[in-house]
Structure formats: C-alpha cells, structure tokens
Amino acid sequence: MATPLNQTTIKKENKQLVLHYIRKHEPVSRARIAQMTGLNKGTISTLVAELIEEELLTEIGTGKSSGGRKPVLLQVNKHAGYSIGIDIGVQHILGTLTDLGSNQLVTERKPLKETSFFYVVNEVLSMIRYLTRHIPESAYGLIGIGVGVPAIVSIHGEIIHAPNLKWRHVDLKKELRKCNVPIWIDNEANYGALGQHLTEQTTKIDTTLYISAGIGIGAGLLLNGELYKGTHGFAGEVGHMTMDVNGPICRCGNYGCWELFASEQALLSYTGSEQTLEELITLARNGDAATLDAFRNVATYLGKGIVSLIHIFSPDQIIIGNRLAMASDFLYEEMNKTISSRLVTDQQHTPISFSTLHNDATALGATSFSIDQFFQDDTAHKKARST
Ligand SMILES: [Zn+2]
Incomplete structure (x- = not known):
C-alpha cells in the first residue's frame, strides 16, 4: 500500500518544483511560477522567501507589467557556491571552476606524464587545490566535484575498466573523499554530452x-x-x-x-x-x-x-x-x-x-551535474550553511 505523503515531504517536493522551474526559466516572476507550477501564490511566496533566506535565489529588477505594478523577477544566485569539473584524458587532465550558472572562472590544462592510477590521483588533487584557491567568498563555497573518466563507469560511479588508462576496478571516489564535498564520477562522454547540452538550452x-x-x-x-x-x-x-x-x-x-x-x-x-x-x-x-x-x-x-x-x-x-x-x-x-x-x-x-567547446565539454558537464545534485539536495543547503 502506498504511504501518504506527509506535510514535510510535500513541502520539500514543492520547493524543488519551484527551484527547478526558476533554474529553467529565469528570470521569472512569482506570479508566473504560480501559473506554471499550479501552486497557489501564498505557497510560492513562502517557498521563495525560504530560498532567498538560503541565499539560493536573488531578486532582480522588474519584468514586463501586464497592467498593474511591475513584478520583481527571481533568478538563481549564481554566486552562492562554486563547482569543480575535471576531465581525465589519456595525455592530459583539464579542470574548470564554475559558478552555479556554469560560467567558467578558471580553466587549467595539465599534461600527464603517465597514466598510473596514483600518479593521476595526485595530479587531480593538485588541480583541485589550485582551482579551490580561486573560489570567491560565498554562502556555500565548493558544492561538489565531478570527474569525467575515459572508462566504463557503473551507475554508482565505480570505475570498472579504463582500457586506455589501463585501470581496472579502481576507487577514485575514495581517493577524492578527503576533499570533503560530494564527488561524482562518470564516463567522460556522458559528462561531455551534458556540457554540450548547456550550450543548447x-x-x-x-x-x-x-x-x-x-x-x-x-x-x-x-x-x-x-x-x-x-x-x-x-x-x-x-x-x-x-x-x-x-x-x-x-x-x-x-x-x-x-x-x-x-x-x-x-x-x-x-x-x-x-x-x-x-x-x-x-x-x-x-x-x-x-x-x-x-x-x-x-x-x-x-x-x-x-x-x-x-x-x-x-x-x-x-x-x-x-x-x-x-x-x-x-x-x-x-x-x-x-x-x-x-x-x-x-x-x-x-x-x-x-x-x-572542443576540450571543455566534459569538465563543464561534470560541474553542471554537480550543480544539479546540489540544487536537488535540500539537506545540503541547510548542512553547509549551519557549519
Ligand atoms: Zn576495444
């Protein structure tokens, strides 16, 4: 038998719905969100107020009026946090730092002298340290790291086999855990497809x-x-x-x-x-x-x-x-x-x-995947801000 949704779950889902709509259609007014999501205006006001309080949304200027007072528009606060994407190639690694709107702040490419697992892990960690130094003061700081690997990667982010790197069953996630942020690992072409998609919204x-x-x-x-x-x-x-x-x-x-x-x-x-x-x-x-x-x-x-x-x-x-x-x-x-x-x-x-996008698609896709996960994780917002 299905369990009825309790009030907290409903609120959480509605909040997600509002945030998702704004991310897709920003800048947008409260009235428009109500109209398009089917939620009533009071609910929208409460949820938007919470999202502003959590520094995930900002109010900007005014939109087109349909007669009355011009509405205030809402958009995602792109400077609330930052995301790192790494593309591990066979001969190089490429790292990029973006804001929450996927705008690239710093992008760095480094040749790889060899492909042994621990050598590459060290290069990735040094790239992460370098990019982290460029993160501006913000509410959430680094929200996550996505890594694209030329490998067969399981749905859980485990690297099964990377023929061109000669890796089998290596635990990259474990090695990067010391970064203390969520780590996402996927096949480089999957993240490349997402990075490409960003340019075609x-x-x-x-x-x-x-x-x-x-x-x-x-x-x-x-x-x-x-x-x-x-x-x-x-x-x-x-x-x-x-x-x-x-x-x-x-x-x-x-x-x-x-x-x-x-x-x-x-x-x-x-x-x-x-x-x-x-x-x-x-x-x-x-x-x-x-x-x-x-x-x-x-x-x-x-x-x-x-x-x-x-x-x-x-x-x-x-x-x-x-x-x-x-x-x-x-x-x-x-x-x-x-x-x-x-x-x-x-x-x-x-x-x-x-x-x-040439070489940047995978790293960009990796950052955008991380950003999507961050926005979908209600607890991450509270946790990060209470520390
Ligand atoms: Zn083959």
Missing part, C-alpha cells in the same frame, strides 16, 4: 548523440536533455563496436574496435610519426599530402561508425566533441560523404556537427 532538440573522439571514442546519449545510461550505467561504449572482425587487438581485449580506426590514436598511427594532433593540424593547413590522407582515413572511419549509430538510434542530431573536433576542417567533408553513401534509411538530413 534554447533549442528544442529531443535526442542528441554526443560522440567524444579523443584518444579513444565514447558516446553520451541525451533523451529530452537527460542522459540515457542503461540499466548498469554502461551505455555508450561505441568506441568498442567491431569495425573489422580480423582487425588488430584493442586495449579492451577485442579485435578491430571502431576507436582503432577513427580516433586521435588512429590518426597518430596512420601518420606513424611522433607529432601531436595540434602539429598535424598545422601540417594539414599547409597542405601536407600525407597528413591530409591520414585525416581522410580517420574521417572515412568516423563516417562508417556514425552510419551504424544513426541506424541504431535515429537521433535528432549528432555532435562530435573532444580533441578531434579541433580538426573538423579536415574531417567534415569526407565523413559526410561516407555517411550519405552508406545510410540505408532516409536520414540523410540528420544534422552532424563538431562541438565548438
């Missing part, structure tokens, strides 16, 4: 497939703006779809995986040189034939994989992010040619674009 796109193409390849699928992670959290491991059953062995243990042909790592293997992606882009700009060939090869294989993904998911749009997006000029045409010539369904017009 005004569009009405329902299904977005975000492909993170770096040293490896992963994907994050957004359904109506929400991440689809599958029952265990493992959805999106597209880099390990088989492209060639007789292909070379992948770090995941299978043969001929997509990421062996269409990633940054593949590009480097095609050129057979020690050059970085940035150097190869410069060579391509100068018309170096061998480099342009290598980019064409990657583009063809990117296209082949994307055809399968369109056949499987039929998304409204596909966005390719992470490091390879920097080379979009040399990938776009060949990739699209491959896609249009291979699609068996009538989806030639699926918009496919490269992210302009």
Whole structure:
C-alpha cells in the first residue's frame, strides 16, 4: 500500500518544483511560477522567501507589467557556491571552476606524464587545490566535484575498466573523499554530452548523440536533455563496436574496435610519426599530402561508425566533441560523404556537427551535474550553511 505523503515531504517536493522551474526559466516572476507550477501564490511566496533566506535565489529588477505594478523577477544566485569539473584524458587532465550558472572562472590544462592510477590521483588533487584557491567568498563555497573518466563507469560511479588508462576496478571516489564535498564520477562522454547540452538550452532538440573522439571514442546519449545510461550505467561504449572482425587487438581485449580506426590514436598511427594532433593540424593547413590522407582515413572511419549509430538510434542530431573536433576542417567533408553513401534509411538530413567547446565539454558537464545534485539536495543547503 502506498504511504501518504506527509506535510514535510510535500513541502520539500514543492520547493524543488519551484527551484527547478526558476533554474529553467529565469528570470521569472512569482506570479508566473504560480501559473506554471499550479501552486497557489501564498505557497510560492513562502517557498521563495525560504530560498532567498538560503541565499539560493536573488531578486532582480522588474519584468514586463501586464497592467498593474511591475513584478520583481527571481533568478538563481549564481554566486552562492562554486563547482569543480575535471576531465581525465589519456595525455592530459583539464579542470574548470564554475559558478552555479556554469560560467567558467578558471580553466587549467595539465599534461600527464603517465597514466598510473596514483600518479593521476595526485595530479587531480593538485588541480583541485589550485582551482579551490580561486573560489570567491560565498554562502556555500565548493558544492561538489565531478570527474569525467575515459572508462566504463557503473551507475554508482565505480570505475570498472579504463582500457586506455589501463585501470581496472579502481576507487577514485575514495581517493577524492578527503576533499570533503560530494564527488561524482562518470564516463567522460556522458559528462561531455551534458556540457554540450548547456550550450543548447534554447533549442528544442529531443535526442542528441554526443560522440567524444579523443584518444579513444565514447558516446553520451541525451533523451529530452537527460542522459540515457542503461540499466548498469554502461551505455555508450561505441568506441568498442567491431569495425573489422580480423582487425588488430584493442586495449579492451577485442579485435578491430571502431576507436582503432577513427580516433586521435588512429590518426597518430596512420601518420606513424611522433607529432601531436595540434602539429598535424598545422601540417594539414599547409597542405601536407600525407597528413591530409591520414585525416581522410580517420574521417572515412568516423563516417562508417556514425552510419551504424544513426541506424541504431535515429537521433535528432549528432555532435562530435573532444580533441578531434579541433580538426573538423579536415574531417567534415569526407565523413559526410561516407555517411550519405552508406545510410540505408532516409536520414540523410540528420544534422552532424563538431562541438565548438572542443576540450571543455566534459569538465563543464561534470560541474553542471554537480550543480544539479546540489540544487536537488535540500539537506545540503541547510548542512553547509549551519557549519
Ligand atoms: Zn576495444
């Protein structure tokens, strides 16, 4: 038998509803919130007063009047707290500090000399210390840390296997617990998809497939703006779809995986040189034939994989992010040619674009996930402010 909701639970849920509405539609008046949430004006006034008292909302200027007195508008107090997002790559880590409105205050990138777990943990902790020093005086301070990892991550944030980092069953959350704030860990492509979504708040796109193409390849699928992670959290491991059953062995243990042909790592293997992606882009700009060939090869294989993904998911749009997006000029045409010539369904017009966030999408998505969790955790607001 269902338990009836008590007054405290109802109030908590209504408060969440109001806060959620304001976050989505700010700046907004009390009257509009009442109209759109169906709650009565008295309830709205009480809840808004509490949220202002908790420093989560601020009142700003005045909105358009529909005849009477101009209403005061409400918006989230973006300076009430700050969030840190870390993107662990194979060759670098990137950290960003944002306010509660996902505006980046400081972003820092650091090369990784190796990928052993405790070395990377120390680099992450030092990045967190560096970013923390830039947090302004605020009501809540650091509200949480999100970390994106190129790994198979369970729904509970456990890192099961990171083939390109050579990690298996490592407890990153435990290592970061000393930061004394909530720690959120997810696959880097999932956070990348959320970071990308932040730039598209005004569009009405329902299904977005975000492909993170770096040293490896992963994907994050957004359904109506929400991440689809599958029952265990493992959805999106597209880099390990088989492209060639007789292909070379992948770090995941299978043969001929997509990421062996269409990633940054593949590009480097095609050129057979020690050059970085940035150097190869410069060579391509100068018309170096061998480099342009290598980019064409990657583009063809990117296209082949994307055809399968369109056949499987039929998304409204596909966005390719992470490091390879920097080379979009040399990938776009060949990739699209491959896609249009291979699609068996009538989806030639699926918009496919490269992210302009380049390397920041994952770290930004990680901060925004943390921020969402903070706003949803009523106890965090009281706890943080009573200490
Ligand atoms: Zn693989």
